[in-house]
Amino acid sequence: MSTIKHVAIIMDGNGRWAKKRFRPRIWGHVRGSGVVSDIVQSADDQGIKALTLYAFSTENWSRPVDEVSILFKLLKKFLLKEQSRLIKNNVHFKVIGEINGLPEDTVTLIKETEALTAKATGLKLTFAFSYGGRSEIMRAVNQFQIQNPSKLMTEDDLSARLYRPETGDVDLMIRTGGEQRISNFLLWQMAYAELYFTPTKWPDFTAHEFKSIIDHVSCRERRFGNVSAQTSLQMSIELAESNKTNFVQGVLS
Numbered sequence: 001m002s003t004i005k006h007v008a009i010i011m012d013g014n015g016r017w018a019k020k021r022f023r024p025r026i027w028g029h030v031r032g033s034g035v036v037s038d039i040v041q042s043a044d045d046q047g048i049k050a051l052t053l054y055a056f057s058t059e060n061w062s063r064p065v066d067e068v069s070i071l072f073k074l075l076k077k078f079l080l081k082e083q084s085r086l087i088k089n090n091v092h093f094k095v096i097g098e099i100n101g102l103p104e105d106t107v108t109l110i111k112e113t114e115a116l117t118a119k120a121t122g123l124k125l126t127f128a129f130s131y132g133g134r135s136e137i138m139r140a141v142n143q144f145q146i147q148n149p150s151k152l153m154t155e156d157d158l159s160a161r162l163y164r165p166e167t168g169d170v171d172l173m174i175r176t177g178g179e180q181r182i183s184n185f186l187l188w189q190m191a192y193a194e195l196y197f198t199p200t201k202w203p204d205f206t207a208h209e210f211k212s213i214i215d216h217v218s219c220r221e222r223r224f225g226n227v228s229a230q231t232s233l234q235m236s237i238e239l240a241e242s243n244k245t246n247f248v249q250g251v252l253s
């Protein structure tokens with residue numbers, strides 16, 4: 001079983017994937033949406049506890065109207081198709097972001113799926129939709145200030161007010177499509193995340209590549225600002241040696 005508990009993915013490269021095939025950008029999103037179920041299933045199979053997928057950023061609202069509306073439709077289609085499987089597989093589904101601007105029927109379906117899976121104890125699946133990391137942090141700060149006008153906020157106070165606190169810190173962030181940036185995604189939660197950038201465009205991303213990334217990263221040593229376990233052991237040995245020498249010199253002198 002993997003030591004990686006929370007994986008976040010920026011599903012990038014749909015537009016370029018389609019362009020290379022002389023198709024409209026939305027074709028890339030359609031093909032990309034087909035990959036999502038495979039990756040969710042694979043995360044579940046690998047014992048990952050939380051999977052957060054960046055499906056639509058606050059900045060994406062400035063894309064052409066037909067592209068924005070196809071993304072809403074794909075979300076709706078995914079939920080209609082997968083709702084019963086999510087329930088059957090004990091997946092706890094949630095959308096994070098400002099979903100109020102989405103079409104009413106999509107918002108209703110999101111809320112229905114969240115309610116139907118609310119008691120699930122398995123994989124925590126999150127879609128970040130109309131989401132921005134800075135606004136998530138500002139929302140938490142403002143909430144705290146309103147609730148506690150004269151107190152100083154701690155890190156725990158902020159963490160507890162994020163959209164989905166129970167998913168915790170991100171262990172691994174994968175970005176497909178070859179770009180190497182984090183694009184306002186889970187800024188607070190990614191403080192110590194391992195970052196992995198693959199050139200594979202999202203429509204070509206497979207469960208097989210996903211699993212090899214997890215296996216590869218599981219072997220990396222995460223130090224959280226500390227020294228490596230190897231260095232730490234070496235330092236302890238050196239300290240013990242030097243104490244022994246000092247003791248012997250003390251006795252002999």
Ligand code: FPP
Binds near residue numbers: 013025033056071078
């Ligand atoms: C970035 O690719 C991708 C998005 C903005 C949307 C990601 C959405 C999906 C994978 C489908 C949504 C599916 C569900 C189930 C919600 P891009 O268009 O910026 O690609 P580019 O960098 O090649 O232009």
